[in-house]
Amino acid sequence: MTAHPCLTASSGSGRMASSRLPILLALVFSSFSFVLPHSNRVMWFQDLFPPNVCPINAKANTFYGIMFDAGSTGTRIHIYTFVQKSPESLPELEGEIFESVKPGLSAYADQPEKGAETVKRLLDMAIDAVPPHLWKKTPVVLKATAGLRLLSEEKAQALLLEVKEVFEESPFLVPENSVSIMDGSYEGILAWITVNFLTGQLSGQNKHTVGTLDLGGASTQITFLPRFEETLKESPGDFLTSFEMFNSTYKLYTHSYLGFGLKAARLATLGALNMEAVDGQMFRSSCLPKQLEAEWHFGGVKYRYGGNKEGETGFRPCYLEVLKVVKGKLHQPDEIRGSSFYAFSYYYDRAVDTNLIDYEQGGVLEVRDFERKAKEVCDNMERYNSASPFLCMDLTYITALLKEGFGFRDNTLLQLTKKVNNIETSWTLGATFHLLQSLGITY
Numbered sequence: 001m002t003a004h005p006c007l008t009a010s011s012g013s014g015r016m017a018s019s020r021l022p023i024l025l026a027l028v029f030s031s032f033s034f035v036l037p038h039s040n041r042v043m044w045f046q047d048l049f050p051p052n053v054c055p056i057n058a059k060a061n062t063f064y065g066i067m068f069d070a071g072s073t074g075t076r077i078h079i080y081t082f083v084q085k086s087p088e089s090l091p092e093l094e095g096e097i098f099e100s101v102k103p104g105l106s107a108y109a110d111q112p113e114k115g116a117e118t119v120k121r122l123l124d125m126a127i128d129a130v131p132p133h134l135w136k137k138t139p140v141v142l143k144a145t146a147g148l149r150l151l152s153e154e155k156a157q158a159l160l161l162e163v164k165e166v167f168e169e170s171p172f173l174v175p176e177n178s179v180s181i182m183d184g185s186y187e188g189i190l191a192w193i194t195v196n197f198l199t200g201q202l203s204g205q206n207k208h209t210v211g212t213l214d215l216g217g218a219s220t221q222i223t224f225l226p227r228f229e230e231t232l233k234e235s236p237g238d239f240l241t242s243f244e245m246f247n248s249t250y251k252l253y254t255h256s257y258l259g260f261g262l263k264a265a266r267l268a269t270l271g272a273l274n275m276e277a278v279d280g281q282m283f284r285s286s287c288l289p290k291q292l293e294a295e296w297h298f299g300g301v302k303y304r305y306g307g308n309k310e311g312e313t314g315f316r317p318c319y320l321e322v323l324k325v326v327k328g329k330l331h332q333p334d335e336i337r338g339s340s341f342y343a344f345s346y347y348y349d350r351a352v353d354t355n356l357i358d359y360e361q362g363g364v365l366e367v368r369d370f371e372r373k374a375k376e377v378c379d380n381m382e383r384y385n386s387a388s389p390f391l392c393m394d395l396t397y398i399t400a401l402l403k404e405g406f407g408f409r410d411n412t413l414l415q416l417t418k419k420v421n422n423i424e425t426s427w428t429l430g431a432t433f434h435l436l437q438s439l440g441i442t443y
């Protein structure tokens with residue numbers, strides 16, 4: 001059978017996600033208020049590539065936005081497709097093409113050109129996905145997060161400069177400030193916008209927004225819309241930010257804790273975070289299998305680590321080690337104790353790794369579920385068959401971060417979500433809305 005031309009045109013390894021399921025996501029670009037009309041439309045060829053993202057089938061009313069997430073552990077491209085069916089109707093978010101590469105840009109701190117090359121390879125996917133006559137109208141932006149925040153200014157800027165060159169050489173629209181390090185508070189706000197938009201909470205009268213928890217490699221964010229006056233009064237000033245989008249102003253509680261991402265926390269637990277010259281030093285922990293001795297590369301630095309050969313291992317000593325990393329270091333808003341949160345990134349990944357949730361479906365957990373798994377893994381470390389020697393440490397850190405860091409209760413509910421209506425729950429969608437808004441792009 002001959003492959004459909006659409007498949008040939010977009011045959012990269014990219015995955016196309018379409019918001020084809022009952023909800024079609026519509027947005028009003030003029031006012032940027034978003035509505036969620038219902039549709040049971042079945043798209044032609046929908047399981048492979050919906051026609052609207054196939055260049056050969058692209059309709060005149062399709063437009064695109066390209067957002068790169070330069071995270072500490074990987075670089076990802078999100079190519080969003082919007083469709084306006086008639087001049088009177090509202091443009092709709094139609095789908096997303098998503099692809100990622102590892103490691104992240106910060107691993108190329110001393111080879112900025114090589115780092116930029118990884119961005120170029122991802123951008124080539126957009127050349128296939130966006131029809132040529134729309135290239136000039138399609139904005140491309142890269143925002144870096146904690147990995148680059150932790151590099152020296154000089155090294156980070158060298159990387160960003162090389163990426164900027166890649167963008168300038170591409171046929172896409174390169175807005176001012178298209179390559180930058182994102183402020184941590186935006187990371188939380190934009191992820192909150194994404195999740196609440198995708199779950200339909202930003203439209204209509206009865207807005208019941210949900211808080212979001214993102215656990216990256218190098219930093220972690222918590223964001224929610226405070227309901228109680230107390231929270232506004234008791235929070236440090238820089239934890240509260242007003243943000244305007246979709247014709248509403250949201251006064252959000254948000255904070256990004258740099259150095260509290262899962263991988264940075266491993267280094268902190270090992271006592272190796274921010275060590276300038278590691279020089280073959282061995283870092284040991286009771287959270288690792290006793291006999292383990294290995295090497296680990298993070299942010300372009302090599303670390304040697306191992307288990308407590310002679311000493312204790314297991315959940316209790318591990319928890320005490322990890323506690324030192326989080327105890328008293330995070331602000332604890334009372335209001336969150338009883339509420340439920342959407343959680344993604346490494347919360348999701350580690351819950352999948354330990355069969356707490358299904359990879360495709362996600363699920364709802366209580367904070368104590370992470371603790372139960374941490375005990376199970378840490379107290380059976382020699383027998384537990386895990387892909388990563390850090391599984392005990394990671395689960396213990398997640399438990400301590402949630403309970404002792406943020407102050408959640410054992411029974412606080414966490415909605416573990418990777419995708420909503422087939423769109424990745426990432427700050428990148430919120431950032432794309434913001435970008436299109438600032439560029440005044442309407443069809």
Ligand SMILES: Nc1nc2c(ncn2[C@@H]2O[C@H](COP(=O)(O)OP(=O)(O)O)[C@@H](O)[C@H]2O)c(=O)[nH]1
Binds near residue numbers: 071217220345
């Ligand atoms: N759901 C979702 N998770 C993502 C996406 N991109 C990265 N992640 C997760 O983010 C985590 C890595 O964090 P990363 O962004 O590299 O580090 P950061 O710079 O500290 O935020 C891993 O758990 C990834 O699975 C995405 O588009 N969607």
Ligand SMILES: [Ca+2]
Binds near residue numbers: 071072145216217345
């Ligand atoms: Ca991230």
